[in-house]
Amino acid sequence: MAVSEEPAAVGKYDTGDGEAMCPYRLVLEHVTSRWGVLVLIELLDRPYRFSELRRAIGRVSEKMLTQTLQTLERDGLVHRDAKPVIPPRVDYSLTDLGREAAEQVRGLAEWTQKRMGAVQEAREGYDARKAGAEQG
Amino acid sequence: MAVSEEPAAVGKYDTGDGEAMCPYRLVLEHVTSRWGVLVLIELLDRPYRFSELRRAIGRVSEKMLTQTLQTLERDGLVHRDAKPVIPPRVDYSLTDLGREAAEQVRGLAEWTQKRMGAVQEAREGYDARKAGAEQG
């Protein structure tokens, strides 16, 4: 049976309460999701096989990678190409839509790398002020 | 006491295991976090007061908004200006660093809004194919 116990995945708690989350936020949460971000960035370079992607990202369980890829595939961002061979071979790549998204995400990632130092400095300053405030 | 039971917040599970997550991913997760994204986008327009921000975002609890703002403040992205008046008034705004980050995030958000239709179509196609495959 294909009925998974878990919901659509990656896109988290749709709310629980009566009202549903607007589609806009849902899509935004998929592309900004923990693993979604990293998958999109990796696939921007080239297509990847499943385990290849897993190694490239590092520290992601099979389950979460599968969920993430399925969500992104469903959203039309990732293309899944399963070749009928033994052993199985599945290639994942970006669709045109996915490439657009991935480029936005990459912008964010590159900014992060560039400015990480500034962030860490800010953090140290914040912590120092906090520590000082607790005593004096 | 200022010792919160909960950790640094927003930036989630640092791993649990021995090895720590690299700072790069940590920062990336802060700016792509569920509420971090929305806060940054709102603050790009103008400064907001706490409850103003809460209403503008909608469906965010005080707790999560507080946590998110504190994390972003610690990372040097958000400036907190608490005025010593009764009743209290606290304004939140972006720092220069935060504005840079927020502009990246806005790019992503604008892409999402623009292409949401395409995503929804893709989703319907995916679901239709799935439903068909289960029977045939």
Added chain:
DNA sequence: CAGTATCCAACCCGATACTG
């Protein structure tokens, strides 16, 4: 108004075992 502290449910996510 702007938080802080605590309780508790829901859920994410990883580890493991198993299928094709």
Added chain:
DNA sequence: CAGTATCGGGTTGGATACTG
């Protein structure tokens, strides 16, 4: 290799009560 099913720990996040 690629993926599914299940279990369990830890985190998220809302509701409530309280402070200044």
